Amino acid sequence: MNLIKFLDEFTTDKMQEPMTCRRAMFGQLGSIGKKAALAAVPFGLATASNKAMAQSSGDVVGVLNLALTLEYLEDEFYAMALDSGVLSSNAKAEAIYQQISKHESQHVDFLTAAIEGAGADPVAKPSFDFTVGGAFDPFNENGAGQATAYAQLLALAQAFEDTGVRAYKGQAANLMGSAGVLTAALQIHSVEARHASEIRRLRGLEGWITGNQRGAGMPEATQAVYNGEDNISQGGVDVTTLGSGSPFTMDAATQAYDEILTRDEAVTIASLFIES
């Protein structure tokens, strides 16, 4: 993807929205999630503080700032994971995290440049709390021990990657008409899916999602990431009825299609890890 070509997209009509509108949105973004990081709040329930980012679906910059927020989260998570020492005795996991960390950092830079290139302000990086108020200890900072920390580190990575896939997918239609932006977003989307597949397999799961199962060892708090993945109606067609045999079982038919998350749903999940 040529960055210059990508930036050219922002000369299109979608970028002509009044700055006041966008400024108002960014102003609100600063206070997102202050009350969300409550321990033991399931991913799907922390909705009270999430209105701000849910306002501007259809706005390209709004989509990119949502994406940037998710990438900030992933980027910091993987950087902290690699710094924590929790992975240092597992060469495979460490190599996988290094590769994913590199991509998330690149995504942050790419999206920041894209938003700035549009003459807009990238959303500020939030302060993250990956312990969710002390409920988790993925970096073994609070005495959980390496084994527990490692399990949580992998579980959170799976949740973040599967969330990323669904969140980008949910925004694709809002980028129609901006071909370069759409293509780049799709290119990030499939990278997140590769990450998700690998993390899931590292955890001993299949690379794809069956039904709405979060998978063995995933905290119940992550269920919101998987709710709705059991959908079998694609474009109005029940894809379990298109033939007979193993490709048309519930398992295969749900594995074969990933589902979207709405902006609200994605923000709700991310907000659990945002302090301020």
Next chain:
Amino acid sequence: MKKKKSIEVKTQTVGRNRRNFLKVSGLALAGSSLLLAACSDDDDNGNMMGGGTFDLGTGDVGVLNYAYALEQLEAAFYTNVVNGSFYASASADEKAILLDLYNHEVNHREFFKAAIGANVPMEQQLTADLEFDFSSVDFGNRDSVLTTARILEDTGVSAYNGAGQYIQTAVYLTLAGKIVSVEARHAAAIRSIINGSADYTAFAGDDIIDSNGLDLAASPEEVISAAGGFFVTPFTYNNPGA
């Protein structure tokens, strides 16, 4: 390439199919592309009549046919793998992955068959019986099967990523998104089992992910060129974005 057709006949066909579409699938069709095709008496939009090579078409019709061609190819490949009892050295893990991929690709194929049958005028529908040439694949050989799978999955990802911009209806774009991420999950798994401990980063390796962290995206021309050796039935995709 083809003989001119009567506008009246074609328009009637489109009208009937549009009604079927709305009734059968409940999708909100942007009818403009089909009507545009119907109103042009010298286009070659997905029409085999007149003896020319079938063209996949433009806009939504083109992308649906394009996806259907690629899913037919993937499904046919994995059908051969599964029916051939895999390769001799296949581990249980590898068999499970390949069986899942077979299941998913056959489901995708049948989904596009249903979607095209309901939404695309008859003469613009890609045949359900594309023929393939897998003579370059040794189905008894692990490297040959997995390498082919990797090429097909990576090509699928690049094809959907590159064609998203040609989709005119939001519902179709979302559907393509639902499928492409599963193709990417496949690609990562295949690349991972090919490389094993020799390269733990292969699932999203530097050979496919660029320095901006972006995955492959290829034009239809590039994709058809890359996968062309497998296609026996000829077709073109001359004007995806027209």
